[in-house]
Amino acid sequence: FVCLFPILLLMVNATRTTVQIRSGITFIPSTHLVENLRAIIDKGWPLTTGYLNSIIIAVATTFLSVYFSALTTYGFQMYNFKGKKFFYSIVLAIILIPGQLGMIGWFQLITDIGLIDSFIPLIVPSIAAAGTVFFLRQYMQANFGEDIVQAARIDGANEIYTFHIICMPLIMPALATMAIFTFINTWNNYQGPLLILNSENKFTLPMLLERLKGSIYQVDQGAQTAGVFMSLMPLLIMYLIFSKPIVSGVALG
DSSP: OTTHHHHHHHHHHTTSOHHHHHHOOOSSOOSOHHHHHHHHHHTTOOHHHHHHHHHHHHHHHHHHHHHHHHHHHHHHHHOOOTTHHHHHHHHHHHHTSOGGGGHHHHHHHHHHTTOTTOSHHHHGGGGOOHHHHHHHHHHHHHHOOHHHHHHHHHTTOOHHHIIIIIIHHHTHHHHHHHHHHHHHHHHTOOHHHHHHOOOGGGOOHHHHHHGGGOOSSOOOHHHHHHHHHHHHHHHHHHHHHHHHHHHHHHHHO
């Protein structure tokens, strides 16, 4: 109830006016949803562009993060090499470092190589996802037997074939779980795009939501809430579709 309460309240407030929202909390929907959406359009809020930009960044980031994390995990799990424990300890150490600490250096690097106002610095760094590697490693240790890979090698399968055809299908619940979490985090990311993107036609949905605030004296809370609800809809739909692999993946991992 505590988790669902804000979402339910958001859905209800998206159908109410500013006066109704300020009058108090209710769980009975009103009839002003179309009016709020029309107010968003009148404010020149480019909903389609925001959706497209957010989808491009979120989908590309999710794919790179999950795929290369799975490759890294496969290497740690299936190979014994010099410095293996040391390199894995580095992965664990990265998890403990807050991402905000590297923002200044990251921004300076992006500026020096001329990638300001580009999607590239928001997507490519997702290849190095230490948290995803850790989760997949824990999952593979508990649910993926090395004997399967050894049998594939004896049968003549190369490593690329073994990884794609044998390993990935067996760890699909964990991949689906990390894909959903990565997609949600990327979709809701505000700080990174705010630092990098300057062109309005490249703004993501969280950046566009800032434009709905208006002045400090004239805040259309109905339009704001409707805009937040519209940005939340893809996440709700994805969770409803993939809720089963999320739950099973977290439980097994």
